[in-house]
Amino acid sequence: MGGGISLDSVLSAASLSDFSSTLISAIIGSTSKVGVPLFLIISGYLMLDRDYTGPKLKRFLMHNYLPMFVSFECWCAIAFLPHFAANRTLQTVADFLRTMLFIGEPAMIHFWYMQMLLGIYLLIPVLACFLRHPQLQQDVTSSTSIKQNTEQNKHGSKKMPLPQHTRYIILLAIIGTAFILVLPTIQTILTWFSVDIDYEITLGGCVGRGSLGLLYMLFGYLLKKDVFHISSRKTSLWLLIAAAVLLWLVSALELRLTNELFLVTAGFFPIAFFAFALSNAAIHSTFWKHCPGWLSTAMTGLASYSYGIYMVHPIIAQVLRSLIPDSMHPLRVASLNTVSILLFSLLAVFIIAHIRPLRKWLLLIK
Numbered sequence: 001m002g003g004g005i006s007l008d009s010v011l012s013a014a015s016l017s018d019f020s021s022t023l024i025s026a027i028i029g030s031t032s033k034v035g036v037p038l039f040l041i042i043s044g045y046l047m048l049d050r051d052y053t054g055p056k057l058k059r060f061l062m063h064n065y066l067p068m069f070v071s072f073e074c075w076c077a078i079a080f081l082p083h084f085a086a087n088r089t090l091q092t093v094a095d096f097l098r099t100m101l102f103i104g105e106p107a108m109i110h111f112w113y114m115q116m117l118l119g120i121y122l123l124i125p126v127l128a129c130f131l132r133h134p135q136l137q138q139d140v141t142s143s144t145s146i147k148q149n150t151e152q153n154k155h156g157s158k159k160m161p162l163p164q165h166t167r168y169i170i171l172l173a174i175i176g177t178a179f180i181l182v183l184p185t186i187q188t189i190l191t192w193f194s195v196d197i198d199y200e201i202t203l204g205g206c207v208g209r210g211s212l213g214l215l216y217m218l219f220g221y222l223l224k225k226d227v228f229h230i231s232s233r234k235t236s237l238w239l240l241i242a243a244a245v246l247l248w249l250v251s252a253l254e255l256r257l258t259n260e261l262f263l264v265t266a267g268f269f270p271i272a273f274f275a276f277a278l279s280n281a282a283i284h285s286t287f288w289k290h291c292p293g294w295l296s297t298a299m300t301g302l303a304s305y306s307y308g309i310y311m312v313h314p315i316i317a318q319v320l321r322s323l324i325p326d327s328m329h330p331l332r333v334a335s336l337n338t339v340s341i342l343l344f345s346l347l348a349v350f351i352i353a354h355i356r357p358l359r360k361w362l363l364l365i366k
């Protein structure tokens with residue numbers, strides 16, 4: 001009897017330890033994937049409520065879009081060199097040419113982000129022009145004042161309906177959320193339990209990554225207009241907590257069942273919800289007003305280097321793998337880990353940032 005109880009205790013402790021390890025891995029792994037959705041939502045918050053007519057469109061294309069396009073092409077050329085040195089074939093040349101021409105899958109996986117972003121940025125002026133239509137602007141503005149008007153009425157009169165154009169924007173966001181995020185997420189979860197569904201049912205094969213990026217940017221625009229009235233500190237906090245719990249629990253379940261985590265390129269509702277809630281909390285936080293000067297300077301500097309670090313880190317990893325032989329195992333372990341790659345990347349970007357032409361055209365630092 002005593003031995004059985006002891007064994008049960010050991011098994012329970014081992015099971016609890018295994019669950020804790022899975023949950024911690026899921027929390028770290030899933031949270032680390034929020035960068036791209038967060039950036040796109042903030043971009044929508046900042047860029048969709050602008051005027052792109054006349055000379056302002058030319059300025060956007062020449063000062064925003066062109067440097068980003070040139071930077072991507074240059075990074076492709078730089079990445080090509082170590083790949084061609086390791087594999088001198090026409091296939092290597094063809095793979096990078098297709099990447100530079102936006103044809104098919106990129107030669108290096110991290111290039112997908114810039115390919116998507118360059119496509120989305122071409123549509124920003126078009127979408128912004130629609131959203132800034134005079135009648136639409138009037139209706140969106142009036143919708144944000146409805147809550148204030150109703151709260152001022154002490155007798156609680158009948159709630160005013162949302163203006164028609166505002167309902168169209170919300171409907172577009174709901175349809176996009178359903179077909180680009182919710183349905184693909186349901187399909188993904190069902191596959192964890194070996195339930196197969198035709199992929200086209202979710203329209204996932206039709207909408208692609210560009211539609212997902214545009215949906216994220218639309219979320220940013222809706223946050224700026226506070227259409228959902230979730231800007232209060234209490235609401236923002238509870239929304240963020242709910243989103244974090246959902247993301248971490250679903251990710252832990254996925255990691256437990258498949259030993260993998262979702263792809264950020266796929267429409268996965270928990271990460272989208274978390275990015276939306278985190279953006280909302282960050283935008284309306286009072287922290288930025290009381291942020292110490294040194295911390296603000298450090299964050300601004302790191303943010304200006306983040307694009308360069310993202311683009312250069314796989315190239316540095318590729319070069320180190322080719323230079324350090326397998327026989328030098330301790331050196332490979334010391335060099336080919338996340339911290340070392342980050343430090344090498346930061347050093348490379350720091351050097352590039354002090355060369356003025358490269359600072360602008362490679363790192364996009366003005």
